Amino acid sequence: MFPRKSVWGLASTLILVGLVFAACGTPATPRVEPLTNAPPAARTPSTPRQKIEVFSWWVGGGEAAGLEAMIKIFKAKYPDIDFINAAVAGGAGTNARAVLASRLQAGDPPDSWQGHAGQELIGTYVKAHQLESLNFLYEQEHWLNVMPKTLIPLISQDGQIYSVPVNIHRANVLWYNPRILAKYNLPVPATLDEFIADLDKLSSTSVIPLAMGEQWTAMHLFETILLSTLGPDRYSGLWTGKTDWSGPETRKALENFEMVLRYTNSDASTLSWQDAAQLVVNGDAAFNIMGDWNEAYFKELGKIPKVDYGWTPVPGTAGVFQFLSDSFVLPVGAPNREGTIDWLKLAGSKEGQDAFNPVKGSIPARNDADRSLYDEYSRSAMDDWASDIVVGSLYHGVVANDSWKTEINTDLGIFLTDKNIDTLQAALVSACKSSGPCQ
Numbered sequence: 001m002f003p004r005k006s007v008w009g010l011a012s013t014l015i016l017v018g019l020v021f022a023a024c025g026t027p028a029t030p031r032v033e034p035l036t037n038a039p040p041a042a043r044t045p046s047t048p049r050q051k052i053e054v055f056s057w058w059v060g061g062g063e064a065a066g067l068e069a070m071i072k073i074f075k076a077k078y079p080d081i082d083f084i085n086a087a088v089a090g091g092a093g094t095n096a097r098a099v100l101a102s103r104l105q106a107g108d109p110p111d112s113w114q115g116h117a118g119q120e121l122i123g124t125y126v127k128a129h130q131l132e133s134l135n136f137l138y139e140q141e142h143w144l145n146v147m148p149k150t151l152i153p154l155i156s157q158d159g160q161i162y163s164v165p166v167n168i169h170r171a172n173v174l175w176y177n178p179r180i181l182a183k184y185n186l187p188v189p190a191t192l193d194e195f196i197a198d199l200d201k202l203s204s205t206s207v208i209p210l211a212m213g214e215q216w217t218a219m220h221l222f223e224t225i226l227l228s229t230l231g232p233d234r235y236s237g238l239w240t241g242k243t244d245w246s247g248p249e250t251r252k253a254l255e256n257f258e259m260v261l262r263y264t265n266s267d268a269s270t271l272s273w274q275d276a277a278q279l280v281v282n283g284d285a286a287f288n289i290m291g292d293w294n295e296a297y298f299k300e301l302g303k304i305p306k307v308d309y310g311w312t313p314v315p316g317t318a319g320v321f322q323f324l325s326d327s328f329v330l331p332v333g334a335p336n337r338e339g340t341i342d343w344l345k346l347a348g349s350k351e352g353q354d355a356f357n358p359v360k361g362s363i364p365a366r367n368d369a370d371r372s373l374y375d376e377y378s379r380s381a382m383d384d385w386a387s388d389i390v391v392g393s394l395y396h397g398v399v400a401n402d403s404w405k406t407e408i409n410t411d412l413g414i415f416l417t418d419k420n421i422d423t424l425q426a427a428l429v430s431a432c433k434s435s436g437p438c439q
């Protein structure tokens, strides 16, 4: 689990940053590079128009609105900069990340892009020396006073901070249709056994017990079942080499995953996450396990919380917050470095985060949000984020680098067809050896 109170795989980084915090007194500040960005040059009417291209995957229902809210502020603040929204469709960045990878390979980076805090950032872009350190901006904007101490180590390497987190999302949420549960007299499940009992009862009705979408949503489901079965310590140990991928507990998690999959819709591979979520609020399915971007989508559809949809932690994970964080970066060779820094300043500001998050379903990364702007779900997420044990998401970039995640994704793809638990477990053991910490 993450070190709100304890330690996880990036402990060494945390300790390093912690030591530097301690050395600098209060408020804690990591080693900061000298201020390197000069104040922006005056933009006279004769200055050619600038543009910045910002890359993300926030195109679909419930996603675009958050980004648009920030773009609106950016345009008002910087009327002389054209904002190019280079978002590429596809939930969880399935398409966007491939497009980004080929652009980076071709030496054609956008000015900034969306990257997940954790191993996606550190094990991919930082490792490939594609990003500039942002210590100067953290110092200038005093962000270390407002960004969570849990998060800084996950976006840092060797004392350098590499991104600006705009939010915190929760992965381990079970969304349900309250009318369906009431109709069939089913309790909101708190444990995996209760969940499976509900699913089983629903399987003899016309309702889809558990709505699922394309493959990445199966991997999302998978990581929550791993957490639910193993608990936070052993789940986090999977990513540090402490938990045995070949052990009986992991096997039990795979069996639970296989069991839960039996109750999903047969057309899952043709559905987006929005399609699957919509099955719940339209009354076609009882449950869906998905991140809290679902909430933004439901609201965009005009659905009413507690009436059209309810939420609870994925059964067996109460008290644990499986998190991910979207952040923006400054690439080496950003075509418009100065304009990109303006964008990052907005992304890290209270104003930017309080515009983005209430419509995105996430909570601000900053700890000084205006709570009154957030709805009941988001306020409950803020409370849980402040008090729960925190662990990282697999699909959304926190715990595994890209090559490990890709291997797991391939293994799961095979499993979705053959349902062979032995083969899956053996493949996961070997993925940890080839791309993870299991030597």
Ligand code: GAL
Pocket: 057, 058, 063, 090, 091, 092, 093, 169, 273, 291, 293, 324, 325, 326, 396
């Ligand atoms: C996640 C991302 C979220 C949301 C989700 C669905 O990876 O962090 O902000 O966009 O994918 O597309």
